[in-house]
Amino acid sequence: MVDVILGLQWGDEGKGKIVDYFAPRYDIIARFQGGPNAGHTLYVNGSKVVLHQIPSGIFHENKINLIGNGVVLDPVTLKRECKTVKDFGIDYQKNLFISDRTHLILPTHRALDKASEKAKGNEKIGSTLKGIGPAYMDKTGRNGLRVGDLLDKSFTTQYIKLRLKHQKLLDGMNFDEDISNWEEEFFDALEFMRQFQVVNGEYFINEKISQGKKVMAEGAQGSMLDVDFGTFPFVTSSNTISAGVCTGLGVAPQKIKEVIGVTKAYCTRVGGGPFPTELNDATGEELRKIGNEFGATTGRPRRCGWIDLVALRFACMVNGVTQLLMTKADVLDAFEELKVCTSYKIDGKSVKEVPFQMTRVAIEPELKSFKGWKTDISGIKNSADIPKAMREYVSFINDYLSVKVAYISNGPGREQLIEMK
Ligand code: GDP
Ligand code: IMO
Ligand code: MG
Numbered sequence: 001m002v003d004v005i006l007g008l009q010w011g012d013e014g015k016g017k018i019v020d021y022f023a024p025r026y027d028i029i030a031r032f033q034g035g036p037n038a039g040h041t042l043y044v045n046g047s048k049v050v051l052h053q054i055p056s057g058i059f060h061e062n063k064i065n066l067i068g069n070g071v072v073l074d075p076v077t078l079k080r081e082c083k084t085v086k087d088f089g090i091d092y093q094k095n096l097f098i099s100d101r102t103h104l105i106l107p108t109h110r111a112l113d114k115a116s117e118k119a120k121g122n123e124k125i126g127s128t129l130k131g132i133g134p135a136y137m138d139k140t141g142r143n144g145l146r147v148g149d150l151l152d153k154s155f156t157t158q159y160i161k162l163r164l165k166h167q168k169l170l171d172g173m174n175f176d177e178d179i180s181n182w183e184e185e186f187f188d189a190l191e192f193m194r195q196f197q198v199v200n201g202e203y204f205i206n207e208k209i210s211q212g213k214k215v216m217a218e219g220a221q222g223s224m225l226d227v228d229f230g231t232f233p234f235v236t237s238s239n240t241i242s243a244g245v246c247t248g249l250g251v252a253p254q255k256i257k258e259v260i261g262v263t264k265a266y267c268t269r270v271g272g273g274p275f276p277t278e279l280n281d282a283t284g285e286e287l288r289k290i291g292n293e294f295g296a297t298t299g300r301p302r303r304c305g306w307i308d309l310v311a312l313r314f315a316c317m318v319n320g321v322t323q324l325l326m327t328k329a330d331v332l333d334a335f336e337e338l339k340v341c342t343s344y345k346i347d348g349k350s351v352k353e354v355p356f357q358m359t360r361v362a363i364e365p366e367l368k369s370f371k372g373w374k375t376d377i378s379g380i381k382n383s384a385d386i387p388k389a390m391r392e393y394v395s396f397i398n399d400y401l402s403v404k405v406a407y408i409s410n411g412p413g414r415e416q417l418i419e420m421k
Pocket of ligand 1: 007011012013014016017038039040041042291295296327328329330331409410411412413418
């Protein structure tokens with residue numbers, strides 16, 4: 001069977017830590033979408049590691065880590081990351097598998113991303129500039145190159161053809177940067193990639209499932225960045241929700257069992273786009289400071305605000321979330337008062353549904369207030385020791401979402417996770 005761990009907000013919910021924590025219970029950890037726009041932080045023997053392209057199960061011995069067909073892969077990032085992983089004594093050659101259907105991110109995809117963002121001016125998405133959008137456009141536009149193509153004699157010809165096409169687009173956008181060093185790195189990384197176990201991902205994973213092996217699908221980004229259900233157009237270019245597991249790995253829907261949705265105890269977003277509960281004040285600043293809310297991929301400050309239950313309930317619905325996992329609860333320890341958004345006020349009306357577009361309407365969050373717990377919770381191991389005020393906060397969220405918070409994360413460390421009993 002396949003369980004899924006994914007983010008329910010705008011990314012950076014702490015998926016990396018959670019996947020790393022649960023990895024020992026699985027045989028295969030698989031990424032099914034996204035690419036190096038992801039930055040998943042975990043701690044290995046007390047040292048911080050940020051993974052962008054490799055699944056977060058890589059630090060566990062004898063676990064298969066699969067980069068699925070739904071991912072877009074930048075060979076340069078992969079090469080760099082393999083070095084990091086190797087420095088921790090991990091034999092990535094043994095544990096890392098890549099689907100032959102995985103699309104490649106080319107240097108010109110990165111250039112196109114940059115040019116496209118520049119052309120948007122004030123309306124830019126705030127992309128990570130990793131070439132994600134252009135790479136997925138070439139996939140759906142039926143032009144892209146895939147990992148399996150690397151083994152074909154025609155690869156260089158295909159590459160040149162696509163590169164020329166991109167160059168025309170770049171010329172039209174007045175992009176005049178020299179990307180020859182990106183290309184040099186890219187070809188160097190392609191050589192490096194020859195050592196990998198490239199597999200027919202869908203047969204590979206289905207065979208393992210029929211042998212009774214357990215798969216964990218690791219989401220990247222968050223549900224509100226999903227290309228269909230997120231705050232379009234301020235989204236990423238893949239399906240980040242649980243349905244993406246089927247298309248991104250080639251597993252059938254009935255194989256999916258638990259959908260573990262990860263949410264912060266508050267909310268953050270990096271890049272542009274609507275964020276109804278955003279706090280542009282001292283409280284927001286405090287959340288950013290205590291939560292150390294700076295992007296793991298780009299280092300940009302993350303926008304901070306209260307937890308948005310309207311968006312969360314929507315995310316639980318489209319994902320079929322079976323269990324919730326609340327991270328960074330410790331960040332709220334010092335706050336006198338906490339707030340949660342229970343509805344949006346749009347055109348004078350109170351609504352509990354996420355509208356199809358959130359950029360052309362003024363959305364005012366309607367907030368319910370809670371007393372802060374004012375206790376250091378970072379050392380708590382048992383749910384019985386959770387402060388009463390925190391229990392009330394969590395219990396309200398459970399009831400609102402009709403899904404239970406099954407775990408609370410109370411610090412970045414691997415062991416800082418409380419099972420709610
Ligand atoms: P991801 O993209 O969902 O994997 O999340 P990121 O790694 O981008 O961002 C989450 C950040 O929060 C990382 O710096 C983690 O080390 C940190 N983190 C995760 N869980 C907790 C937690 O429960 N408490 C605190 N204080 N930090 C956490
Ligand atoms: P993880 O997996 C947070 C955001 C970008 C931008 C928008 C589109 O670490 O949670 P893209 O580069 O995909 O074209 O950018 O999506 N974004 C993320 N925000 N966490 C991520 O990944 C993100 N990946 C993309 O900031 O607003
Ligand atoms: Mg992240």
